[in-house]
Amino acid sequence: MPSDAPVPKKILLFGATGTIGKYILKALIDDKTSFEKIGIFTSPGTSKDKADKMKYLKEKGVEVLVGDVNNEENVKAAYKDYDTVVSALGRNVILAQILLLSLARNSSTIRTFYPSEYGTDIEYAPSSAIEKPHQLKLRVRKHIRENITNLSITYLVTGPYSDLYISKMDTAPQVGSFDVQQRKAVLLGTGKEEVSFTTMTDVGRLLVAALKTPTIENPRTLKVNSFTATPSDILAEFENQMGKKWDVNYTSLGSLKGAEMKAWESNDPFATAYTLRRIWTEGGTLYEKRDNWKIGDPATETLEEQVRKAIEAQT
Known part of the structure; x- marks a missing residue:
């Protein structure tokens, strides 16, 4: 690893209680000794409605920061004690990342940013540019290309959640x-x-592995999965x-x-x-090779395990 590669140590997670955010947060907590600090940024409504969850997280050593993701002062204050932002914001608020990125660019502490990808490769082929579900994420990538030069960016592309x-x-x-x-x-x-799938648990594990494997490649796109x-x-x-x-x-x-x-x-x-x-x-999750090896090839779940979980969940 080059000596000037940003080393994420203080991780701030947005979207921590969402569909995939909760798996990312669990993986961070499970490997918390690898980091100096883990925090989440959540809304006042979520903090109130999920008070028991917030209490549990605080007991686990997670800092809970409450604010409005669209409020510049709230976000600036949250950034002060962190060096890395991990976004797990859902599709309905994906463009909020443009503000998060702009504020991170001007922050004196944030050096690394993981935008919310965790799904289909939105730049897989020329036809990807016109796919309707990709448009908001493509706008975020365009903003990064045109405006963000001083942050280390990693896109974690996982394919569908099995x-x-x-x-x-x-x-x-x-x-x-x-x-x-x-x-x-x-x-x-x-x-x-x-189809190449990633389990939701593995999304968290693979993201943590990526955090622990910093790089000067920028932006870095990691196409990872659990099984095909x-x-x-x-x-x-x-x-x-x-x-x-x-x-x-x-x-x-x-x-x-x-x-x-x-x-x-x-x-x-x-x-x-x-x-x-x-x-x-149509094959839009298949690549010449996957990138798990670039982040230490962490252990991943199997099709057999996923089917067993599905049977248990439905019975």
Whole structure:
């Protein structure tokens, strides 16, 4: 490691109680001896509504900073005792990162920034530039390219969360579903298309490994994952663990594209899910090689473990 690479030691997490933020926070706490300080920035409403959680975190040595993510003074005050920002903000507030980045650029302490990526590679191919779910994250990357020169940036690209993919989809099973109780599955495409998944627990572990492996590469894009499998592989694992055959239906790629178009036209809240699952089925998570090795190749969960968890969750 070059001597001038920023070494993250004081980590401030935004979005810590969200879908993926809670897994990142757990991984940080589990490896807290590697860091001098861990803090979260949360809203007054979340602090009040999740008071027991905040108390628990404080007992674990996590500093809880309460403020408005859109308030410059609140954010500036939070930055004072930290050198690294990790953002796990959700899609609905992803553009709030532009302010966070601008304030970090002018901060005297922040040296490293992890924007909220944790999903599909938004610059996978030329067609990625027009995918609707990518637009806000692309605006954040554009802001970084054009305005942020003095921060070490890492994009952690994980692909789809297997925990969510390997589950029962009640509202729109046609976008893929694994129903343990009924032993019914809806597989996308032909069922033979490979998808590279990352478990939500592993997102946290891989991010911590990246923090512990600083680099002068800037920006650094890490394409990491837990395992690669086809929908048919997932179904076979369910049948193996349950000892029973399942009823199977398929949503062809053509049907998925048609449903995706209708979803966007009708402002269906599941439109993003249609697009992302179409991208995954088309091979948009497959790379020549993954980057786990660049951060020490930490141990990751397996398909077998994920299916076991899905069975337990549904029964």
